[in-house]
Each structure stands twice: as C-alpha cells, then as structure tokens.
Amino acid sequence: VNPPTAESLQRRLERETSARRQAEALLEQKSLELFQANEALKGELAERQRSEARFRDLTELSSDWYWEQDENLRFTHLSGGSLEKGGFNPQTSLGKTRWEIPNIVMSEEQWTAHKATLVAHQPFYDLTYQQVADDGTVHYVRVSGRPILDEQGRFMGYRGTGKDITEAVHAQNRIQYLAYHDSLTELPNRAMFSELLNHAISKARRHNRRMAVLFIDLDRFKNINDTLGHEAGDTLLQEVGRRLKHTLRQSDTVARLGGDEFVVLLEEIGDARQVEKVAGKILAAVVRPFHLLGQEFRVTASIGASIYPEDGQDEQTLMKSADIAMYQAKEEGRNAFRFYSAKMDIHTFERLALESSLRRALERTEFELHYQPKRDLHSGAITGVEALLRWRHPDLGMVAPAQFISIAEETGLIVPIGKWVIKTACWQNKHWQEQGLPRMCIAVNVSARQFSEETLVQDVVSILEETGMDPDLLELEITESVVMRDPERAVKMLKELKERGIRLALDDFGTGYSSLSSLKRFPVDTIKVDRTFIRDIPGDAEDRALTQAIIAMSKTLSLTVVAEGVETKEQLEFLRQHACDEFQGYYFSKPLPAEEFARLIQTAHAEKR
C-alpha cells in the first residue's frame, strides 16, 4: 500500500472537519434536547411531589387508611393517621398476608369467598371484619381493594383503603336494638314480637305443632300510676318484666307491647294444661308483693291465651283472640286466666268498640243531659227535675245509659263523666233561675264508682262554688244497693254531704234488700220507689203491698216519696190513694232537652198564674 498523497490527506482533513462540525451540531442539538427533557422531568417531579403531598394529607386526615400488597398479597405499604388512632401498628402487618395477621376475626365462609376474589384478581368492596387492636379493643374494619396491573396487564398485587367503622357498627347495633326492644324493660317490643310470632307460626305450620300466645294485662295498673306516680309505675313494669322472664323457659318469648300489656309466646306446647300451668305460674309471680317507695304493694294480672292452630292461624287472629280472652278474664273478676273461646267474640267486640269511643266522648262533647220533671201527685205542680245522661254517638246515634254506664263504671270513666254531669246540671239550673224560671231542686245520679271516690264531697262543693248554685237545690241520688255495699262508709259520706246542705235521695229503693229499719240511719230526704214495683201495679198484689209499705214507712220517717216510671193513669191513681208525694215518668213527661224543658216550665208557670 502506498502512503497517501498530500491531496488525499487534504481530502481526509476536509472530511474530518466537516464530520466534526456535524458532531458539534449534533452535540448542541442533543444538549438542547437534554435540557428540555430535564425541564420536563423537573416539572413532573414537582407535580409528583405535590401529588404525594396531597396523598399524604389525604391519608393522614382521612378516616380511611391506604394499603398495598405485592403479587403474593403481602402488605408492602400501610399509611394513614386513622391506623394509629385505631390502635393498629402497621409494622406488625407489613410482609404478612391478611390471613397471616393473627388478630383478624372472619368466618371460614368469609375467608373462602374473599380468597376466591383475590385468586381471580377481582376488585372487592366493603369487606367487613373484626380486628383486635394492640390495646386489646375490638374494632370493626371495612376494606376495599382493587388489583394493580402493569402496562402489560400483569398482576402486581392489590391496593386499597381501610376504615375503622366500630362507632358506626355500634350505633347501628344500638339502633337495631332500640327498634326491636322496649327501652323500659329491655324486653322485645311489639315489632320484634310480631317477627318472632310470624316466624314461630311458619315453624309450627311446617312441623305441625301447637303453640300458645298469652296476653297479660296488669289489673288496675292505672290506679298505681295515678296514686304512686309514673316513676313507681315504671319500676313496677320493670319488675313485672323481670318476673315474667324468670318464670318462663329460655325458649319462650316475653315481650312488652306497651303500657301494662305483656305478651308471651309458648312454642311447642303439648296440651292446654301446660299453658294453664304456665299462666298459673305467671299469675303467682305477679301477685308476689312489690316494694315501691318503701311500701309493699300487690298487683294482679289477667291473662288470656289463644292456641295455634285452633284459635287462629295468623298473627292478627292469634293476637286478637288472646286479647279477647284476656278481657274475658278481667271481666270475670281479674287475677284470672282464660282460654279464648269463639263465644267471647261478639260480646267483647261490641264492648271494646264502645269502650274506645267512650274514652273520647267527653273530649268530643258527645254527652248531653236531658231533664225529666217531677210532679206533686196532688197539686200537679212541678216540684223538681232529674238530670239524665245521654250519649249522642256520632255513628250509633243516641246510646242508652244502660248500654254504656257499666263500661264507664268498670273503666273508671264514670268518675270524670259523673263530675261533668253534676257540673252541667248545676250550671243549667242556675242558668234557668237567671232566665226567671222558678227555683227547683235538680236531682243527679251518683254512680257506685263515684260514690267510692274519696274526693266526691270536695268535688261537689267545688262545683257548687263554681256555678254559684245553692246547695239545697241539688239532690244527689244514690242507689240503695250502693249504700248497702258499705253502710258504715255510706252513712259517713251522706252525713258529710248533708252537712253542706245538699239534699239526698235513695234511688231504686226496694231492690237493695236493706231492712226498712236501717233506713233511718241514712240522712236522706227522699226515697225513690224503683220502677220495677210501679210497673206492675195495680195488677200485681205483691208489688202493690211493697209499694204501700215503702210509702208508709217513708212517711213515718218524714221522707218525701217519689215514684219512678209512672206511665199510666191507673198507676197514678193508686199512688195518689196511698199518699205518695211525687212522681215522674212518661205519663206526664219523658226526659227533655234543656230548651224544651224550659218551655214546659214556663207554660206550666203561666197556667198556674
């Protein structure tokens, strides 16, 4: 090979120079590109730092924490302020799978389902479990996660969030508990009992078994509440609840429906005797003395039972039947137990309907008074008036006193109703006087229950003061039978009324088996001969004789005698012959509304003049 010529060397130099310029240009271009790339990276770095700061703040401030797992599902990252607050140490979990963390409580089924999700690389939401924190407290934890995939779609692990939901779970549990329990007695409430009963019904139906529903109502609980106060009443209910629970088997259900009503569900009963035995135990448990406010008390209960399937095959019917049976037990004297029988239905239903509307009748001013004049048998002059209660029922129309007075008595409603009657009668009488009508004595019936009220005298006195009516224009009519129930007390009571100038009448006289001689003990002004005697005179000899005797005896005691229910001229004639003083009845006038009565008086007064 020959050495290169000078020209070749020159050419090579030129090429090298050109190549160097190219290289320098390339270098400059690459430097610029590097600079730009560097700037872009700086921007990305800053953005990444901001993003990380956001993420850090988010996990620190949020009630959620953040976690990551590798492809073997081992924790590689755990962060978040709520972790430590919840008492979890992230360090003890790192490097472990969730099932290697010893203090996580999950059921076998839950684990199986969760692992299946993980194996399928599927996301999961709201996996909830219990976890025991380092300090030993039990926490409820809820986690969600989704798989991490790289650009090629390969599974790299999981990441997700977790949250301590202990408080929410506790609140939820409490709400659940409150929704299904009576807060006073901690017993199941009506809603829960309904569920349990329905469940038991379907079970009994499937297995062809019998079961019993027992309705338990405390007798006269209202009195306890009224006299001792609600707190004592509540304490009593709590104690009753405890006693019921202790009396029953673990498998039986006792619930409080509200007020003083409890209900018991006896599943898998053999025969009716078994139910009777349990009812007997309950009655015995309730009747044991209670100690309230330092005193000893006794209450009784009335129990009604219905049996599945005989007395009902659904919740409503079983409950209704047991309720009816319970009412029957109450009616038959309380502290008693009755099985349901279909006969009870009709009677009790009417009664229940009447009772509930009676409770509202006072507020709705459905009551009114009608007035029946009393006449002098000899002169024919109007001597007085008897106020009679009427109930104008919105659906039933006029309801006769016979239909509702007994219910009002039993329920105690007669007391406020009776007070209203006295007050209205006094007010009306006073009002008539102000209208210029002559002074008349107005008679008002006092029921047995009213008469047993300690406050009767005071109540009447207050009404007189309030209405401004003279006491001697008010006559209280008390039946003979009421007086004879407790003659000692009656005498005392009547005397007190008498001392205040109030007139007194013995009503329905002749039916109460009082010896005629005992009559003189009672400071009464008037004797009213019961309508049953008047009805059959002058035909019936015995009634004639009795009426005659009553009149005669009253005369010797200087009492006014009034005959009730006089409907015929013959009756009137007989009474006149035997010197009866006054009468009332349809023969002269039926009971009238106030305006009509006023017109009647005005007319009679004008005639007299």
Added chain:
Amino acid sequence: MKGIVFREFADMVEQTFSAEILNRIIDASNLATRGAYTAVGTYDHREIVELVNRLSSETGVGIPDLLRAFGRYLFKRFVALYPHFFASAKSAFDFLPQVHNIIHVEVKKLYPDAELPQFETSAPEPDRFVMVYRSTRPFGDLAEGLILGCIEHFGEKISLAREDLPCQNGAHIRFTLIRQK
C-alpha cells in the same frame, strides 16, 4: 444507519485499498454528506450501498464479497471498540444471542430512533445454532461477514450455512452454525 459503520467502512477502504480509491469512490458517488461521517450521527443507508457499488466497480471485486469482508473487519473493530460486550462470552454460540438480547437493547438506549435488524436465535442441538436474520435493508452479506468475524474471534471450528428465505424487500436469511468435532 449509524455513522460508525460508515467511518469503519471508509477506514477499511483506506487500509485495504488506498486513500485515493476512497476519494475516488466518494467523488463518484452522489452523497449528501460528501463522505463526511461522525460516529454518533445517523445517515441514509443508501449511501453505503452506493459506496460499495463504486468500490466494486473500482476494484473488480463482487459486492457480496466486499460486504462479507467488511463484516469480518467490522466485527474485529467492534471487539476493539466495545470490549465489555465480549468479556463474558466464551464462544460464538454464547455471544450471538447477546446481539439481540443485550447489545441491541444498549444501542436503543443511546439511539432510540435506530432501526435495527432482528435476530432470532435458537440452539436445537448442543452443536447446532440457528440464527434467523431479518432486515428491511439488503445487508444479508454484511450480516454473514459479521457472523464469520465472530466465529474467527472465538477461534472455533464452526461451519456456516446460509439459506435465503423468501421476502418482499430487504433480507430474510437463516444462518445455521454447526460446531465441528
């Protein structure tokens, strides 16, 4: 094509033939670069095709022979320039798979836009090695030269068989290397 190949080609022409011949083939070619190449630049591969054509005319040596010879030369130069790529390999069978798996990966890092040929290698038997070469450019002979250079470098007794496979343009060749006992 990377500038290093052009520079090495020019050096080979100067050394094997002469500086004057290099000048002549450059002058005879219509080159945008006018024969000035820097190793880190990238140039149109047609320039080297043209230069080889001119060299063949100038010297009377066939183009395939020239390219094979250049391949063998180039391999030696690579060994000299980039010794670290050759440090670990003990034989051609060791080294050749690395061309695709390691060297081309490294080249891509420096020159992301480099258009590299593809090699698929397999060793169906211990002494038999197959390398399928595919390129959009007509450099099958250059590749053969490089493989021969590799065999020479490791001083092994290996026979090389070449089988051209059908292809639209560029090159698609199966090289089979059999180690002699």
